[in-house]
Amino acid sequence: MHVTVIGTGYVGLVAGACLAETGNTVVCADVDTAKIEGLRRNEIPIYEPGLEPLVRRNQDEGRLNFTTDIASAIEHGQVIFIAVGTPPDEDGSADLQHVLDVADAIGRHMRGPKVIVTKSTVPVGTAGKVRAAIARHAKASFSVCSNPEFLKEGAAIEDFMKPDRVVLGVDDHEARTVLEALYSPFVRTGNPILFMDIPSAEVTKYAANAMLATRISFMNQVAAFCELVGADVTHVRQGIATDRRIGPAFLFPGPGYGGSCFPKDVQALIRTANERGMEFDILKAVERVNARQKRLLLEKLTRALGRPLTGKTVAVWGLAFKAETDDMRESPAIPLVEGLLELDATVRVHDPKAMGFAQTLFGDRVSYAQDPYDALPSADALVIVTEWLVYRNPDFERIRSLIRRPLIVDGRNLYEPERLRALGFEYLAVGRRTE
16 A cells, blocks of 8 residues: 655654555655655664664665655555644644644645545544645545554554554545555454544543553652552552552653653643633643652752752763653653752763753753763762663662762662662652661
8 A cells, every 4th residue: 555654753753664564655754854864864863662673674675765745745645644743832732733734735735535644643623624724725535534643652663563452533434444454464463443433533542641641640649648658659559550440551650751742642631621611620630740740859859968959969860751762851850950950969860862862951061971870970869760771770889889978869669678778878769668
């Protein structure tokens, strides 16, 4: 099948590469000339495990092509995915400018029947706006469908190739048949393709992310309560995760959720509800909890070291919002580092993949360690923000010999309190008894 993907960000690039992997001829289009030229050289602008060899192989074998010629890309595709960004506007609503610009271009350049699929995360009602934008110019017939993505950064290839489910909002039989054929290679093990009306598909994406964000904020509140009453949130998590009605996913407390999806999708769902006269009270509480949680590590640290932090050096391990990505958007590391700098601390940071992004944020206000241990000499504390594997079983004796004060603030509960105490560390975690 001839497929076009417009937008080569995280979602578009993963979708294009994976659709090419199953034998389709895919053209990925973008207006960013530098990005397209880099992709033609197999230079991937994001870190995502497995993506680079997938792009390289499918380019080498002729199934995947990159272009800035939007008109020719539109002409190529029997199915056209719209996968451009929908950043949050000032009021929290999703900015649909790029989506509607693409829809307008499709209407102007299509020369035959097309199935148009919104892959971008868009609020309910967007498909109707896309349809209207295309119809202003289109001379040929077309269908508009909704196909929300459910990709986890760090596991996006696996999620696309072996999805839990494929959600497709369609309103005509022909589009359903085309998309069923396109996605059938990905669900051979029996996971479902869920066909539904378009508004339901659009809501499903937001509802899924809002539910996951809610679980995270709920467990962060439980962790705070555990600290008040002397309980251990690790045991509580195990106790509730084994209930089949609840399950284990997204029950790990930490420094708050971040990334490109949860914050903006929660905001957008609140805003969309408000526009229709509804107060989404639960999600407003989720946002408040998350904002407070992002201050937690700094608060724990300053309770131990005092304020201000003049003359103090703090090492920070982990800058990305989660492991296996270089994405620092809405990362808890940002308010932590900025707070440390405001309190006049000297800050040294390390992350396996996010150092380039960090330099654009922090410039020369912090020091960048190429190795985790390079951040430690004479530090007054080590703060763990991201759960990278390289941090999970470090050489504690080496840490103890390098650091000035043996204080570890563990935002991911990676270590066992008893072991750290036995090694002579002051250990502060999230929702755990550490004394």
